[in-house]
Amino acid sequence: MSNSSQTNITVDEETPLSTVAGSGEAKNNDTCHQVISIAAASCCSDKHHRKLAVCSIVCGISCIGIKALINSVKAEREPDQAAAEKYTQRAKKLGIISIATWVSILVLTPMLMILISYLITLID
Structure with a gap:
């Protein structure tokens, strides 16, 4: 060494x-x-859930996400505070519905395929 x-x-x-x-x-x-x-x-x-609306377009059902984005833009441009709050809540609700619907479709489709294949094998 x-x-x-x-x-x-x-x-x-x-x-x-x-x-x-x-x-x-x-x-x-x-x-x-x-x-x-x-x-x-x-x-x-x-404040008006614009990021949620854009994410719901990309990661959710697009037509519902576009509706959420429209409500978000209306809420930002609305001079009346009560109407703006109504549009903001609607944008948030539609964004969450869009993403939740897409996730449920992604989860339920394989489960339904498994159930159908199981029922077909029981019939045979």
Whole structure:
């Protein structure tokens, strides 16, 4: 075997690990909670459920999602607060219905195929 020299490094000062880029100088690590609250606020700041309507077009039944998007745009442009709230609630309801319908179709189709094949084998 060859002689290998080992280097012992001692660290004199304590360096905290930082999870947020650019906060290496900060001794206080409260910025992590601020970043999480900002991300949550930007996600939920959609007052008229426009993001839900767009997602329901892409990931749901498109015709119901388009109706949700129309109601979301009407809610944004409506000057009357009561009517705008009505359009907002309708956009939210239609977006959820669109996605729930699509998921139920995706789940129920294989289950119905299994049930039909089972019934056919019972008849034979």
